[in-house]
Structure formats: structure tokens, C-alpha cells
Amino acid sequence: MQERLEQIKKQLQSQQLKLTPQREATLQILLENQEKHLSAEDIFMLVKQRNPDIGLATVYRTLELLHDLRIIEKLSFGDGVSRYEFRSDDHPHHHHHLICLKCGEVSEIEDLLDDLEMRVEREHKFKIVDHRVNLLGYCESCQQEMKLKNM
Amino acid sequence: MQERLEQIKKQLQSQQLKLTPQREATLQILLENQEKHLSAEDIFMLVKQRNPDIGLATVYRTLELLHDLRIIEKLSFGDGVSRYEFRSDDHPHHHHHLICLKCGEVSEIEDLLDDLEMRVEREHKFKIVDHRVNLLGYCESCQQEMKLKNM
């Protein structure tokens, strides 16, 4: 965890950029919530708890910077806000998301598309570099709840 | 084409809703641009050419209504605007989108996920009702252009 921070610090310094307290706090929140998909506002509120003097614009600028450096991903689930998460080199591609239409929970599943992508690249002559796959439906607990209530 | 309009008119009337000139004009634009993915602003400008007195809010309200009635789909490609398109009963699920990162063109390909979805439903006990699949990369002509310019 901390070694990841050190690594990022070096990446920043190699381009005359600084790992300021605000940026470090933002990264810390992102590191502690790797499995979540936080919005800029979420991140802002969490960072503010530890560093009350930070401004929302700074969070946005930090997220933009980290995105440009390919350190984080910027996701859109179509609900009007962008969400951010750490980019792990294990998955050069996005994992897929299961989005529950009832409770709104977003969970991740493994990448299933490799075979299909090869087929698409061949058949459509389209060079794929990334994908966004969101499956919409009902999670297990909401399915049970709906069954009980006869919905 | 016109029979689709009649059909929608009946669907509206069955719920005491009206097919007003504004709604008809909006539907007409949507019908004429089935393969495109128009934003609300795009639709507004196209409708305004024929019906200059329409307001943007009316277009938004019409699109929301048509979406609630499942007549159109609301799509998000993560660029900050919602896009709308006719919902065809042939594809209860969305088709997939190929999004070119260079020229921005969005094209559609057939649905490839049926087998995978069955697997996901089984392994994750998640009932899938829809999906959004966007493949990001480079279209054929941008690939060629990049090859020429050695990018």
C-alpha cells in the first residue's frame, strides 16, 4: 500500500509534479476504497474529514491529473456522475460490472470478453484497446425480496 | 414508419396521454435517425428546424416520457451527455457499440453476449435484464491514418 504511494510519488516527480498533502490524502482514500466506485463528491467528503481545508476543485484537479497519468480510471455508469477507481496493472482492461436495478449495488466480475474481442477485431477491423461492460439486473438478495413480496 | 407512429399514439392514448405536435416532431426525428445516437440538444436543434416554437424543456420531458414508456433507450457513453435512440423489439437487449477513440464515431454490432450472460447468471446468481457493452478502440480508417503518420 505505502509502496504504491512511493511509486506514484516518483512517477509524479519524474515530471516535475509534486505529491502534495492534498494529493496524498486523495490517493490514500482511493487506495483504501479500491473495490468501491467513488464519485468526486464522495472522495471530496472523505478527504475533507481528514483534511478539512481542501477544496472540491482541488479534488477534481487531482483526479484529472491521476487520470491523465493513467493511475486511476474514470468510469461512467450513466447516473450523471463520474466515478473513479485505482487502475490495476493486472487488468489492463476494465473488469465488468453487475449493476442491480433495485438496490443500486455495483459489483465486479472477472473479464470474460477476450475470445469475443478477438472475433470482433477480426470481423469489424476494429482495434480494441478497452471495454466497458455493464450488466443490468437484480442481485441475489433483491431477487429474494421481490419473490417474497410477489413483485 | 408511419404505422409505428400510429402504434405509439395508441399507446399514449391508452394512458390518457396525447401525441402533441411537439411529441410527434420529436418522434419523427428519432424515427429518421434510428441508427444515430442523438443527444437531447441534437434532437432539439433538429426539431426546432421544423417547429421553431418548441422549447428545450419540452424535448427533455418528451424524451423522459418516451423512456418511461420504454419506447426509446437512454444511453450514456461517458461524455457528459445522454443519448437517445429508438428501442426496437428485435433486440430486447442493447446492441453493442464500437467507439473510436480518435474520430469519436460510434457504430453498432450485433449482440454477442448470450452465452456469457447465462454463465454469469449461474455463477453469480444475478438476474440479467439488460446490458451495456462499449468497446473502445480505433476504427479502420483511423488505424490507417495513424499508420501513415507513424503515430
Added chain:
DNA sequence: ATCTGTGCAAAAGATTTGCAGTTAT
């Protein structure tokens, strides 16, 4: 000195809402 980074307030862009007036039933 210069460049990077910051907070704040204002601006921007997309979408929604309140409201008073209009239209269809």
C-alpha cells in the same frame, strides 16, 4: 524568479422544475 499547486468564487454545460397560460377532452 519561476513554476507548480491551492482555495475560493464564478462560470459553464446538461438537465430539471415552478409556474402561469394553453389546449384537448
Added chain:
DNA sequence: ATAACTGCAAATCTTTTGCACAGAT
């Protein structure tokens, strides 16, 4: 009469930008 519908302007929400100041090199 009643309920649906409209345009307009104002409000809202997320994100970006301008600017004057602060900190590091």
C-alpha cells in the same frame, strides 16, 4: 371543469476555470 401539456425562466447539479496567493526549487 378537468387534466394534460407547453414555453419560459429560474434553479439545480456536476464539473471546469480564472485569479490572486502560497510553497517549493
